Amino acid sequence: MTNTQRQFKSATEHRLKTGAEFKESLIDGRQIWVGGKQIEKVTDEPALAAGVDLLASMFDDQFTDEHADATTYYDEAAKAVVSRAWQIPRTKEELVDRRKMIEYTSLKTGGTFGRPPDLAPAIAVGLYAYLPTFKKKKSLIDGIDPDFAENIERYVEYGRENNLTASESLAGPQSDRSSPKASEASLLKVKSVEKDGIRIYGAKTVGSIAAQAKEIFFTNLGGIQETPADACIWGSIPVNSEGIKLISREMVSQPGSEKFDHPIASMGEEADQFIIFDNVFVPKDRIFNLGDPTAMQYYGPVCIFAHWHVLTRLAVKAELFVGAGQLVLDYLGTGKIPAVQLMLGELIEYQQALRAFVLAAEALAKPTEGGVMAPDAGMLTAGRLYSIQHYPRIIHILQEMCGQGLVMRFGKKAYDNPEIGHYLHDLLPGHGVSAMVKEQLMNFIWDMTSGALAGRVALFENVNASPAPRLRARLYEEIKRNEFTGQVKKLAGIE
Numbered sequence: 001m002t003n004t005q006r007q008f009k010s011a012t013e014h015r016l017k018t019g020a021e022f023k024e025s026l027i028d029g030r031q032i033w034v035g036g037k038q039i040e041k042v043t044d045e046p047a048l049a050a051g052v053d054l055l056a057s058m059f060d061d062q063f064t065d066e067h068a069d070a071t072t073y074y075d076e077a078a079k080a081v082v083s084r085a086w087q088i089p090r091t092k093e094e095l096v097d098r099r100k101m102i103e104y105t106s107l108k109t110g111g112t113f114g115r116p117p118d119l120a121p122a123i124a125v126g127l128y129a130y131l132p133t134f135k136k137k138k139s140l141i142d143g144i145d146p147d148f149a150e151n152i153e154r155y156v157e158y159g160r161e162n163n164l165t166a167s168e169s170l171a172g173p174q175s176d177r178s179s180p181k182a183s184e185a186s187l188l189k190v191k192s193v194e195k196d197g198i199r200i201y202g203a204k205t206v207g208s209i210a211a212q213a214k215e216i217f218f219t220n221l222g223g224i225q226e227t228p229a230d231a232c233i234w235g236s237i238p239v240n241s242e243g244i245k246l247i248s249r250e251m252v253s254q255p256g257s258e259k260f261d262h263p264i265a266s267m268g269e270e271a272d273q274f275i276i277f278d279n280v281f282v283p284k285d286r287i288f289n290l291g292d293p294t295a296m297q298y299y300g301p302v303c304i305f306a307h308w309h310v311l312t313r314l315a316v317k318a319e320l321f322v323g324a325g326q327l328v329l330d331y332l333g334t335g336k337i338p339a340v341q342l343m344l345g346e347l348i349e350y351q352q353a354l355r356a357f358v359l360a361a362e363a364l365a366k367p368t369e370g371g372v373m374a375p376d377a378g379m380l381t382a383g384r385l386y387s388i389q390h391y392p393r394i395i396h397i398l399q400e401m402c403g404q405g406l407v408m409r410f411g412k413k414a415y416d417n418p419e420i421g422h423y424l425h426d427l428l429p430g431h432g433v434s435a436m437v438k439e440q441l442m443n444f445i446w447d448m449t450s451g452a453l454a455g456r457v458a459l460f461e462n463v464n465a466s467p468a469p470r471l472r473a474r475l476y477e478e479i480k481r482n483e484f485t486g487q488v489k490k491l492a493g494i495e
């Protein structure tokens with residue numbers, strides 16, 4: 001830890017974990033397979049381990065003066081300093097405060113982690129925002145009747161007390177989408193009811209960060225018209241629960257490589273997991289809905305804080321794209337060419353538009369029935385749609401601005417090699433910068449736009465919180481047009 005340390009008089013003044021404590025907590029017997037081979041602990045796989053180190057540094061940052069405000073706050077109920085990830089925003093000011101944490105985690109990962117430690121708690125906050133509704137809901141599965149609202153409250157408190165991280169695993173595995181039976185087959189379903197809980201069977205995908213977090217926050221969504229009662233479930237369980245098996249996708253980052261060569265990809269990745277629930281026990285107090293299809297329709301409202309997170313992270317990333325674009329102009333000396341200025345102008349338009357959507361969603365925020373300040377869904381959905389539709393073009397423009405430099409990268413070892421390094425130093429300098437500094441910038445842009453990690457991230461951006469067609473459908477359903485049709489009728493003289 002390099003920053004000035006915060007002074008806590010005693011450990012009871014906070015509920016924060018250090019990076020080392022976080023890492024230690026993941027060595028818990030969880031079952032993970034990478035490339036078809038089971039690994040003993042999550043840190044045995046280099047890309048997973050590098051990602052864990054990056055997450056651990058976020059825990060350590062909580063103890064520094066520099067990041068204290070963004071990552072923590074004093075909670076009156078806990079009477080202690082706790083992680084901002086678990087803050088319940090009651091006012092617009094608190095919403096802005098919570099956004100600082102999103103901006104912090106987005107910058108820390110270059111926006112490559114879509115599920116950093118403050119994402120899954122945002123869904124718990126979303127459930128909390130509808131406590132009165134969940135209070136009224138009853139289990140429709142015989143033999144078990146948890147109090148959902150009490151469970152949600154207790155879970156948020158537990159998360160706050162334990163600086164908890166979780167994956168949010170909502171989407172179902174991809175199967176034959178033309179067959180409701182095929183999609184239904186892999187839904188999480190109640191298999192049996194026991195005195196203190198239920199046993200569930202099925203699978204979740206794509207559980208980003210699941211291997212590197214403590215809990216799995218789950219529900220079933222999408223793919224089928226009507227969710228059967230035994231699959232209507234919201235809940236959360238520890239990743240090391242018996243019967244949970246994590247199957248990792250192929251790794252795409254560059255752990256262990258020189259920071260110079262891969263400034264972003266060397267930091268590892270959040271490795272998406274296929275999560276098997278093989279007859280997994282879910283304790284009664286970890287169930288937030290059971291059997292009630294009407295509660296499943298709360299996906300939109302409950303996920304609003306997560307969707308705000310997604311858009312804010314993209315806004316931060318857009319700022320990085322503008323910063324990188326400006327440096328390209330500076331280092332290549334192309335800034336005076338009008339056509340090049342126009343390319344940067346398009347990046348700036350994207351960045352300004354995303355920031356405007358975030359600010360508008362907050363400005364139009366309203367308290368929910370549970371008294372939580374929720375950003376405006378219409379602005380968020382339109383902003384998310386805009387952000388993912390333009391993403392490929394923005395990436396293309398940034399690549400275009402770089403020309404050959406984005407491909408002709410040689411790595412630190414080549415520059416350090418006495419036989420060939422001097423050619424590179426002498427023949428490739430930029431405008432007022434050395435060849436190495438120019439390449440450093442290109443390496444950053446490569447990791448953000450063109451390498452394997454960037455490829456995964458681009459696919460993630462496109463679908464992770466609903467693909468564009470679904471967002472358009474959502475806008476059609478949710479945005480009321482009466483006022484606009486009324487204006488047209490009035491101007492057109494239609495009675």
Ligand SMILES: Cc1cc2nc3c(=O)[nH]c(=O)nc-3n(C[C@H](O)[C@H](O)[C@H](O)COP(=O)(O)OP(=O)(O)OC[C@H]3O[C@@H](n4cnc5c(N)ncnc54)[C@H](O)[C@@H]3O)c2cc1C
Nearest residue numbers: 168169170171174205206207208460463464466467469470
């Ligand atoms: C890298 C990555 C990470 C992810 N991380 C997470 C995570 O952490 N947690 C999580 O819950 N989910 C995660 N997701 C999953 C994501 O939520 C889904 O991919 C998304 O909901 C789309 O569902 P699908 O992939 O099953 O698409 P499918 O249902 O298989 O459909 C394929 C395509 O057909 C079109 N389509 C299908 N149905 C419709 C429809 N009704 N209306 C309009 N168009 C339609 C869309 O273009 C869609 O992309 C992740 C996905 C990726 C790629």
